[in-house]
Amino acid sequence: MFEIKKTEFVNKTFRLEKDLVERLSKCSSEHSISVNSLVAQCCEYALDHMKLEDDK
Numbered sequence: 001m002f003e004i005k006k007t008e009f010v011n012k013t014f015r016l017e018k019d020l021v022e023r024l025s026k027c028s029s030e031h032s033i034s035v036n037s038l039v040a041q042c043c044e045y046a047l048d049h050m051k052l053e054d055d056k
Contacts, residue, residue: 024038
């Protein structure tokens, strides 16, 4: 049976340094994706690869 899946989004405001925003904008433009999508992917990657205290 076909099911419609809905992704839930939350609006959140973050303050980032101007240089970082410019680098993110350039990268997202070069890869034809939105800055929002790029930031989300970067955060997911960082969290998935973050070394935890227990991993010493």
